[in-house]
Amino acid sequence: MRELFTADAGPALINITLLAILFIVAIAIARLRSLFAIVMLSGVYSLVSAAWYIAVDAVDVGYTEAAVGAGMSTAVLLGAMLLTARTAKPEKPLKRLGPFIICGATAVMLIYASVDLPGLGDPNSPANTGAGMTYMHVNWYDMGIPNVVTSVLASYRGFDTMGETVVVFVAGLAVAMLLGFGERSLAETLRSNKKKGGKGKGGDAS
């Protein structure tokens, strides 16, 4: 309790506010049925979590999340939504029970496990005494770049990043192979000419 009244009160309040906004947005996503609202709220979720990243000192992750998570994935989701459907079907109340029980049980197990974790911000935790902090010490001699995240990403773990670009390239290739290069519109017109009746309830976007 003591910490709430010291100089750390500002960051703590920011954390609590951001987490509360995240909770509200996530619950809204779970309850809404309009896909447009869901996609927009997922963009909001990414943006708020980007702010939270900056509050926990991860500035590079923050702007990647803002650019890639809030910007690009929202655009991709919007495109997919325009190609498919605008609203989701209402869920059956009985079907909610199973997932709810599973998620509750998982939450209980995770919270039980989190009791063994080192406290938030502990400088002596295993994560903060290992390789990560060594990078801070040797970085200036090795690279001469002040931003340690950049030098770890591009130099110390350059192979990791190369693998990441390979994954992104393969994903882009797979998307192009799935969606084709323009023959989609032809298939769409053919399909709408001989559309099966009664089946297109969820997908009346075209």
Added chain:
Amino acid sequence: MVEFILERAGYWAIIGLMMIGLYIAFSAENLIKRLVGLSIFQTTICLFYVSLGKVEGGTAPILLPDDMGDAHGAGHAAASGADALVAASGERFADLHHIYSNPLPHVLMLTAIVVGVATLSLGLALIVRIREAYGTIEADEVRDIDMQTALAQELEVEKDTKEVSA
């Protein structure tokens, strides 16, 4: 006890968000909503990792001027000077005047975010194809259509075998 709970309240809030994402991914029949839930789950895991790397009183892992200036005077411009200093002291290890957060989780999560967007767009492309093949993106309707097709094929096969035997 209060201290203990306050130190872990952040983890529990993150676990709660994680479970909301998991719940959306499980319970939603709409495939796009399901993917949104999955991406919430993934963002929250990144939040968890990054919060593990937070150091109390630390700042972002970008070296401040007095942590990079003192080792060899005029910055890194003279690489030979840096090498000479490393050789002289026998190790390349600088003492830091400021507290920094752990950069390693940040790096790993940068990779995870970008890969997450790649998998998200791949999943959405699959959903667009499902919509073209089935005319719906509700998982239970897709399952129904699959079942009907399988039953129709079964009937077809039975009819064929009867005709052959007759």
